Amino acid sequence: EAQVTQNPRYLITVTGKKLTVTCSQNMNHEYMSWYRQDPGLGLRQIYYSMNVEVTDKGDVPEGYKVSRKEKRNFPLILESPSPNQTSLYFCASSFRWLAGEETQYFGPGTRLLVL
């Protein structure tokens, strides 16, 4: 089944404890991205990747890191999480790098609580 998977789905952690949220797609998509969703603010893009080893900042990249070493995986790293990173996170992918022309396929989301 064609899908975007994220792990973990739920995570409670403490301030400063490094964590990684994984994202994987099995559709051979070029483009992958991360969003956070907060009440009243909609989705805000954190980072995106147009292909392997090509990543760039979205609108809210502070406090996050990403890497794209393989086409199928795009992990989101929080080196030192803080409570203001408590949010619902989504990974998405699309076939081609020109995301605006492509259907974005979203993962199921990861709920993160930073205490």
Place this chain on the structure above:
Amino acid sequence: SQQGEEDPQALSIQEGENATMNCSYKTSINNLQWYRQNSGRGLVHLILIRSNEREKHSGRLRVTLDTSKKSSSLLITASRAADTASYFCATGDYKLSFGAGTTVTVRA
């Protein structure tokens, strides 16, 4: 920065009625997409409209685009309980911007 802004923030309608929501954006676009989100789940693509199109249909969905006003509307006709969701517009080329969304509640 958020490019698109949906209006209204929330909408409550009776089953069978039509629901209309609007999206305004700030800079010129090549395409605009609409997505649906059911209760905290991942977004699902509904429709894409190109800048040279004025109207597009998909089932009970009708999308219009007015590039002179930098706005788009999404109309859901003959709404059903299953249409209860949040709806988002998205713009951008390789860096996508989503609005804050319109939450639609369809009452039985």
